[in-house]
Amino acid sequence: MNRRQLIRCTFAAAALVAAPSVAFADVNRIDVYITGDSNIINFWNNIIKPAYESAHPEYTLNVVSARNAIAPIVERTLAALGTEVDPQVDIFDENDPNLPAGAIEKGLWVDFTEAGLQNYDKINPVTIETNYGLPYRGTQVVLAYDTTKLAPENAPKTWAELVAWMKENPGQFTHNRPDTGGSGGNFVRRAIHEANGRDPSLFRIDNYVQGESDELLAKGFELLKEIAPYTYGPGSYTADNMQSIQMLAQGVITMAPVWSDMALDAVNKGVLPETIAFTQLTDLAFAGGFADMTVPTNAGNLEATLKLADLVLSEEIQTKVVTEIGAFPAIGWEHLPEELASKYSNLQPASIPTFPGGPWVSAISDGWFRNVAPHVNR
Amino acid sequence: MSTVEAATAAVKRRHVDGRGLIGLLLVAAPVTLIGALILWPVSVSVFDTLTVRGPDGRHFSLESYRFFFSDGFSLRNLWLTIQVAAICTVLLLVISLPIALYLRFSETRLAGYIQALALFPLFVPSILLAYALIRTLGPNGTVDILLTAVGLPKIPSPYLTPWGPIIGLVWDNLPLTLLIILAGLSNVSRASIDAARDVGAGSFAVLWYIVLPRIRGTLLVAASFIILGLFSAFTLPYLLGPAVPEMMGPFMRRTIIEVDDPLQARTQAVVTFMICALFAMFYVRSVARTRREQSS
Structure with missing residues (x-):
């Protein structure tokens, strides 16, 4: 039995012990399972829960942190499908409806195109990946830069402009290592996209072939080697997302790729000065993604849950998505207050390319560390 | 032998046997824990690195070690670790020894404060230390700000170079080294130093001929501990x-985690473990020798 199985068994045993008390629980309770970090749990508890409960006083929201143990809860819901048993799950805040395989065909998830949500049409179409997932908060890697050293009108808009700027301003750019944090990882992935005709469709979760695919990656690594002498150090890549932000805050560098929600949060908390601005490449954006809510069709309080999902997409909550957790709103900016839209207009995602995980992750990490990182030495 | 004497001896023996059993029971718990949580997983790992799974079951192979020792990338990482460990150990001993000597032989109140200050890093989590060092010694950090204020050039920042971890690790390991050396110095009696002084020995001669020979074992122990921690x-x-x-x-x-290659990770761990075991052996031998000297 490995550690993960042991943890699962422990959870299962604990659930069994807790089961009788749950079974007789309040029928007017909506169980919300959260996959995100504590900031997301706080967001549901402090923002969404009071808003929903004041609008629908007959219901209470039960916010549960599932973190990485979401798979057994989804399995439990699937097992209850077609029976009279209440799965004790009404909504998942971030869940891939494609998992487990076949769940959609079995009718586990609510099809939101037919759910009659008032706010569904306000959703920015580029954020929708599936009919069975309801995007509500997003994040994407953007370029953060210091406007005291680089005027916004001169901020690079394409990969070629970015490289040209780096060569003119050596030592003013860094990104974190692709193995941690993801902002540097998605910068590396953007280079791989650039070297392969900016065609993200070449990279799919199921098409990694050793050797053949490594050649595609190697072309990206060549681009990164070309710019390595112009990075800070040169070749000093920070350890994590936060260190890149710190380098920017200490005025050491002018530009770094950052996660939009982390950087907005840093600006709101004063870690980054107000003079930091953001830009996105327009020829092909950096990778990112949206968190999709899913609702099981056998949820105990299906109707009330759909009202909850509708509320999360309302102007009120979507504004808070931007201001409280620094994430992208899922609904179009035209549906949000104008001053908010103008402040964060540069962060509006025109498109959000994705890069698959699985075997690609190890190939990119190993390849970058062996080829790109040692290319220049400080 | 009278019956009384025989009976007494039997009682004594039984008494000793009983004590032995209790003793064994007492060490059973830690020994079981070490066996189950350390020795067993370690031997499984070592076994995994020495075998490959073929179509006809597992068979012996040194392939993973061949890869490690022929892979320039892995060797460079190992070599850096050895270098950092060596530099840190030398720095720590050189820094700790004078402080320890001062604390051992000084009787002023200042010594108490200095001891508290020297032990302070013990209570600082290394993640806080890392961020603090980035803020102070990092580019445009506090040191740079102070230097610029008096018109001096900025320092070449150790951040993101091998000197970054060296400075951090020395700071982090200082209290442990100091405590070990201080404990060793308690074996050096003031009388022996005074006697050497009386016959005209200078400070250096006292250190070289009186203090260092008495704490040689301690220094070795301190060095082993530091190296084990650094690896x-x-x-x-x-x-x-x-x-x-x-x-x-x-x-x-x-x-x-990232490369998703548990076999190479285990091989790296076994290589690291073997190097650490070498230093652990120094430590165990040193402890055993001290025991022998004390019991004889």
Whole structure:
């Protein structure tokens, strides 16, 4: 039995012990399972829960942190499908409806195109990946830069402009290592996209072939080697997302790729000065993604849950998505207050390319560390 | 032998046997824990690295070690770890010895404050230390601000170079080294130093002929402890060090989590473990020798 199985068994045993008390629980309770970090749990508890409960006083929201143990809860819901048993799950805040395989065909998830949500049409179409997932908060890697050293009108808009700027301003750019944090990882992935005709469709979760695919990656690594002498150090890549932000805050560098929600949060908390601005490449954006809510069709309080999902997409909550957790709103900016839209207009995602995980992750990490990182030495 | 004497001897023996059993029971718990949580997983790992799974079951192979020792990238990481460990150990002994000597033989109140200050790093988590060092010694950090204020050029920042983790690890390991050396110095009696002084020995002669010979074993113990800690260091090398070469701690973590290659990660761990075992042997031998000297 490995550690993960042991943890699962422990959870299962604990659930069994807790089961009788749950079974007789309040029928007017909506169980919300959260996959995100504590900031997301706080967001549901402090923002969404009071808003929903004041609008629908007959219901209470039960916010549960599932973190990485979401798979057994989804399995439990699937097992209850077609029976009279209440799965004790009404909504998942971030869940891939494609998992487990076949769940959609079995009718586990609510099809939101037919759910009659008032706010569904306000959703920015580029954020929708599936009919069975309801995007509500997003994040994407953007370029953060210091406007005291680089005027916004001169901020690079394409990969070629970015490289040209780096060569003119050596030592003013860094990104974190692709193995941690993801902002540097998605910068590396953007280079791989650039070297392969900016065609993200070449990279799919199921098409990694050793050797053949490594050649595609190697072309990206060549681009990164070309710019390595112009990075800070040169070749000093920070350890994590936060260190890149710190380098920017200490005025050491002018530009770094950052996660939009982390950087907005840093600006709101004063870690980054107000003079930091953001830009996105327009020829092909950096990778990112949206968190999709899913609702099981056998949820105990299906109707009330759909009202909850509708509320999360309302102007009120979507504004808070931007201001409280620094994430992208899922609904179009035209549906949000104008001053908010103008402040964060540069962060509006025109498109959000994705890069698959699985075997690609190890190939990119190993390849970058062996080829790109040692290319220049400080 | 009278019956009384025989009976007494039997009672004594039974008494000794009973004590032995209780003693064995007392050590059973830690021995079981070490066996189950350390020795067993370690031997499974070692076994895994020495075998490959073929179509006809597992068979012996040195392939994973052949890869490690022929892979320039892995060797460079190992070499960096050894270098950092060596530099840190020398620095720590050189810094700790004078402080320890001062604390041992000074009787002023200042010594108390200095001891508190020297032990302070013991209570600072290394992640806080890493961020603090970035803020102070990092580019445009506090040191740079102070230097610029008096018109001096900025320092070449140790952040993201091998010197970053070296500075952090020395700071982090200072209290432990100091405590070990202080304990060793308690074996050096003031009388022997006074006697040497009386016959005209200078400070250096006292240190070289009286103090150092008495704490040689202690210094070896301190060095072994530091090296064992450095080989498993993760946070400081990860946050303060360069992307490549990596120290073994971050390298092993990345190999198992990111590169998804448990076999190589285990091989790296076994190689690291063998080097550490060498130093652990010094330590055990030193302790055993001290025991022998004390009991004779």
